[in-house]
Amino acid sequence: MMSLVVDCDPGCDDAIAILLALRHANVKAITTVSGNVPVAQSTENALMTVAVANVETPVYAGASKPLKGPQISNDVSHGSDGLGGINRISHCRTSESVSACDFLVDCVSEDDWVVALGPLTNLAEALKRDSDWGKRIGGISIMGGSTSIGNITPVAEFNTFADPHAAAKVYASGAILKMCGLNLTHQLRVTDKTLALVSELGTTNSTFVATLLEFLLTRAEKLVGSRCAPLHDPCAVLAVTHPTLFTFEECSVEIETHGTLTIGMTVIDQRTTRPRLMPNALVATHIDATKALEVIVDSLETQ
Numbered sequence: 268m269m270s271l272v273v274d275c276d277p278g279c280d281d282a283i284a285i286l287l288a289l290r291h292a293n294v295k296a297i298t299t300v301s302g303n304v305p306v307a308q309s310t311e312n313a314l315m316t317v318a319v320a321n322v323e324t325p326v327y328a329g330a331s332k333p334l335k336g337p338q339i340s341n342d343v344s345h346g347s348d349g350l351g352g353i354n355r356i357s358h359c360r361t362s363e364s365v366s367a368c369d370f371l372v373d374c375v376s377e378d379d380w381v382v383a384l385g386p387l388t389n390l391a392e393a394l395k396r397d398s399d400w401g402k403r404i405g406g407i408s409i410m411g412g413s414t415s416i417g418n419i420t421p422v423a424e425f426n427t428f429a430d431p432h433a434a435a436k437v438y439a440s441g442a443i444l445k446m447c448g449l450n451l452t453h454q455l456r457v458t459d460k461t462l463a464l465v466s467e468l469g470t471t472n473s474t475f476v477a478t479l480l481e482f483l484l485t486r487a488e489k490l491v492g493s494r495c496a497p498l499h500d501p502c503a504v505l506a507v508t509h510p511t512l513f514t515f516e517e518c519s520v521e522i523e524t525h526g527t528l529t530i531g532m533t534v535i536d537q538r539t540t541r542p543r544l545m546p547n548a549l550v551a552t553h554i555d556a557t558k559a560l561e562v563i564v565d566s567l568e569t570q
């Protein structure tokens with residue numbers, strides 16, 4: 268099994284991605300960052316998720332604000348608590364005393380991949396401490412950016428927009444990178460059919476995920492008029508645990524850190540008529556969504 272560190276900002280889809288990673292990989296640790304909700308809340312949400320999964324995976328709290336610029340949140344997409352107002356379970360889990368950055372630098376090796384599901388601040392802080400960190404680890408699978416439209420702005424995706432300077436550092440780090448942008452994640456959509464399949468499993472994890480899916484589908488209905496929602500973060504897990512479900516393109520990915528209208532945009536060189544810029548990432552362009560949903564639902568069967 269692959270060894271993963273999940274860096275995240277739970278977040279409904281982050282929580283589903285954590286359970287997916289626990290089923291298909293050895294999750295060495297979870298590191299949390301401010302993103303969808305402030306880091307204290309994303310850390311509590313990560314602790315509750317591992318309590319639901321009944322595993323001893325350590326959680327390391329990370330950055331509370333971006334490298335530069337204002338701290339933004341995404342509570343409109345995940346609720347003020349980050350998990351759609353789900354009923355809290357009581358647990359005695361606490362985060363580790365070591366910071367996420369220190370864990371990433373001191374404890375992540377060439378045998379580990381980092382799956383980054385939120386703003387990339389923790390990874391950038393690790394690179395500030397050790398500029399070779401990205402080259403020393405197995406690789407980084409990122410949910411972020413887009414080869415097409417944005418979500419938080421017309422051209423920028425939330426995770427990259429929330430800390431564009433951090434993203435710029437990560438994409439320039441020399442690490443092996445896989446990028447699952449909105450162009451990819453919007454191919455993986457959940458509906459009431461997915462919800463029904465999850466609900467009928469009747470396990471602790473499936474009951475937890477069913478509540479999160481109900482929140483996402485209800486929000487989608489309000490937002491776009493139909494109970495059909497993209498599932499972003501699990502894509503970045505599957506990109507490392509189930510790579511054959513994907514088509515990747517080697518591309519140059521650069522991050523706009525100054526543009527008034529374009530800050531946080533992933534500028535991706537997909538030109539076919541001229542020599543391209545030097546590639547630095549495997550950009551996911553297609554996913555077998557049917558099979559991916561099967562893997563996600565099946566991952567909830569056992570606990």
Ligand code: RIB
Pocket residue numbers: 276278279280281302303341384385410418424425426499500
């Ligand atoms: O744009 C989608 C990303 O923003 C996902 O990681 C979701 O959890 C939110 O953080």
Ligand code: CA
Pocket residue numbers: 275276277278280281302303384385500
């Ligand atoms: Ca996320």
